[in-house]
Amino acid sequence: MDQWDQLDKELRVIRRLKFSGYFLIVADIVDFCERSDILCQGRGSAANSAVCYALGVTSVDPVEFGLLFERFLSDERTGPPDIDIDIESGRREEVIQYVYGKYGRDRAALVANVVTYRPRSAVRDAAKALGYGHDQAVAWSKRLHRWSGIDPGEAQGIPADVQALAGELRDLPQHLGIHPGGMVLTEEPVSQVVPVEPARMKDRTVLQWDKEDCADAHLVKFDLLGLGMLEALHRMSDLVRDFHGRVVRLWQLPPDEPEVYEMLCRADTVGVFQVESRAQMATLPRLRPRRFKDLVAEVALIRPGPIQGGAVHPYLRRRHGEPWEHLVHPRLMPALKKTYGVPLFQEQLMQVAIDAAGFNGGEADQLRRAMGAKRSAARMEELKERLYAGMEERGIVGAQADQIYDQLKSFADFGFPESHAASFAHLVYSSAWLKCHYPAAFYAGLLASQPMGFYSPASLIADAQRHGIEVLAPDVNASGEVASLVATAREREAPLHGVADVRLGLDNVKGLGGEAGRRIAAAREAGPFGSLADLARRAGIDRARMEKLAVAGALGSLEGDRRKALWAAGTVDERPGTIPGTGPAAPPPTLPGMSAAELARADYTGLGLSVETHPMELVRAGLDAEGVLTARRLPHMKDGKRVEIAGIVTHRQRPSTAKG
Structure with missing residues (x-):
């Protein structure tokens, strides 16, 4: 057609x-x-x-x-x-x-x-209802990380009466x-x-x-x-246009650039839509996508249903040459050929019903819905009779018919709409294309769109630095409201279409607030700030916010010593409309500079991250002395040997495994 x-x-x-x-x-x-x-x-x-x-x-x-x-x-x-x-x-x-x-x-x-009760909220409200204090109730609830059910290992120390009442509350309506x-x-x-x-x-x-x-x-x-x-992609394309002078139309990108697929095959996908999780990054080098339709399969494959349904490993093996045609009935081949005989998409379930039993499209969709999450036993039985009758007309009877029915029934539990996967695959490719060709704009767009995605700003910055991009701390005389691009002396090498470094925005400064960041950026259009008092007067920054800027190091262009900047921030008392120089003008006392550890602590206090120092650098010598391994040494350790490692928790995840 x-x-x-x-x-x-x-x-x-x-x-x-x-x-x-x-x-x-x-x-x-x-x-x-x-x-x-x-x-x-x-x-x-x-x-x-x-x-x-x-x-x-x-x-x-x-x-x-x-x-x-x-x-x-x-x-x-x-x-x-x-x-x-x-x-x-x-x-x-x-x-x-x-x-x-x-x-x-x-x-x-x-x-x-x-909104229904989940383990955390159920434990918190159950504890309060039984007379326990608010702080104690919150502390108990924070131990729990599972979405469904209370993990006995996490619930140790929570009283039995609280657990019992929380179990009764689970899945009941909490609020609208x-x-x-x-x-x-x-x-x-x-x-x-x-x-x-x-x-x-x-x-x-x-x-x-x-x-x-x-x-x-x-x-x-x-x-x-x-x-x-989508917000991040819009910011990225705007940055490419404004800084590099190229208009990027996301829906018109060439869909088959080898450099983009090479990057995906390396699992260099931190920040790339839908394929940045650990499971996706482990699968990409095995799947080795080479065309757009491979991305559609990747999006559908790494999900709880296919993983628990045992579809992942057969798909990967067959994609790389394992024989499979003899396992698929000829009537099912047209529907399942594109996924190597492994059903991935809901549309394939429908096509199997059409090819094997003569269903029309509407009947096939009714079968899909009847076999879905909200199963109707009566409707399934009615359609089962229709399915078997249609298969018998086409010579599929006995064990073959039972096998097809069982496949359809099990597949209905986890099938993903191919149309949905294809829509998301467009965003996968668009974000991968930008990371491949304009990485600085890619990271700046992500950082300007936080909170979003799988990784924290600190993880995104670390990945940018691994790609040779310098990430600069926020500064009142250089930063905009959000992350921006700055010129760099690095040479452009393939596959890059443009090079730049990244300057963090004022939105990264904890406690500053978006409105204060906008006032600073707007006031600077009349010229750079000459002093802390000038900043306070022209941008209307009060003492509390000035101290937030000082802790974060965002006053570096006005006072290079972080401790002196923090002292001076507490003495500034000028407001919009006041006559310059009428505020307190006492010079700061002689103060010792901050050590590397103190600067890192200040960075994490003021920004939640550090562009200069990773906390592990400060303790690495002591860890080495105690025999704690670095990641670089792990591949050289004997299999099965017990080792000690150390790091910082960036996020927690408890994905379902193939066994649930």
């Missing part, structure tokens, strides 16, 4: 189901984002639609990928389609307010989210929140359909129903979701 035939087919379904208005509203929201220079991208099952692609809602060509439209919409489906739009997180509120403004506050509202992005639009005033209340956030109203209630009532919902990587 070519593109025109696909569009005709989809438009007929959309007209029959009377969803034309829904698509036009979504297209209008996307058009607003484009007019306002806000990055957005449709994802999820909407990427199965050629109409969504033609409207600019999604960035995946479903005809090229062979995606099934029925995964998104069909005559057999009840309720409206579900289109998720990712919007750069820093500007999502603009889009929400546009929807309110265009369609009316009486006909638009955000969907509620029922706001859905991450769901908005409802109605023809009549929404308050006539569902209870509405003002949200805590200004200019927002929220339903008192969650998304499941809204679906049951057939309310039309739009998901406007914030995505930090």
Whole structure:
């Protein structure tokens, strides 16, 4: 089927189901984002639609990928389609307010989210209810790290009555929140359909129903979701344009650059969207992606379902030559060939039902939904009979039919939408392309978009330094509100398209606040600050914030000695409008300079990181004397030998293993 035939087919379904208005509203929201220079991208099952692609809602060509439209919409489906739009997180509120403004506050509202008790909150509230003090309750709750269930190893010392009551509270409603992005639009005033209340956030109203209630009532919902990587990509492309003079259009990047895939094969992916986790970094050198579709598989492969379903290792082995064709029934080959006989995508489940049992697209989607997380035993039994009858007509009976049914049933537990994986793969490639060719802009964009992603700013800075990029500390006479690029004397070498260093922004200074950072950057446009008093007067910086700047080393251009700067910050008493030189002018006393350890401590106090010193440098000599190994020596140790290592905890993670 070519593109025109696909569009005709989809438009007929959309007209029959009377969803034309829904698509036009979504297209209008996307058009607003484009007019306002806000990055957005449709994802999820909407990427199965050629109409969504033609409207600019999604960035995946479903005809090229062979995606099934029925995964998104069909005559057999009840309720409206579900289109998720990712919007750069820093500007999502603009889009929400546009929807309110265009369609009316009486006909638009955000969907509620029922927040249920998890182990930490359950232990905390249970302890308080049983009369324990607030501090003790919080201390007990902080021991727990699991999302589901209380780990006995972590719960040691928590009284049995607290654990028992917390177990009863688990999964019960705790409070009403706001859905991450769901908005409802109605023809009549929404308050006539569902209870509405003002949200805590200004200019927002929220339903008192969650998304499941809204679906049951057939309310039309739009998901406007914030995505930090889109904000970071926008910042990166702006930095490349402003500093290097090249306009980067993310959706028009060449999708097959060998240098980008070489970087991915090396697992040089700190900060790269979706492939920066340890599991992804361990898989990339084994998968060795060479084209865009390999990234789609990578996104879908390293997830709890495929890992626990035992799909990862067979896929990797077969990709590199292990025979597998004899394991797949010929009827299933068209659907499973692209993933070496290992089912990864929900669309493959549907295609198997179509090829093996003669289902149409709508019936195949019903099978997928019946076999999904919210299984209906009656509906599954009904479809099972239809499936077996269809397979018998095509000569698939007995053990072969049972094997296909069992494969479909087990696969339904973890299959990932190929359309969703393809949408995310575009962001994987875009972020990898920028890291490969403009690494300084890549890191600056990530640092300016914090908090987001898998790694902390300190980890991102360390990775930038490993790539030869100098990262400079914030300074009131050099830094903007957020991280920026500065010129460097380094030569440009392939595959780099531009070289630069990074200057941290004033937003990295703890306790300074965004408004104070903006005032400093704005006041400096009239010329550099000449003294601490000049800074206080022109930017309106009070004594407390001046001390925050001093601790962080951001006053280095005005007073190079950190201890003297801290002393002077406590004596400055000039404000906007005062006559220069009328404040206290006593010179600081003679003070000893800070040691390397004191400077590092001040950096971590003021910034949460240090661009000059890693804390391990300060204790390495003592660790060496005690026989504590460095990472460089570990590969040379005998297998099975017990060793001691030391480091700093950057983040905690407890991912599910193949055994759960």
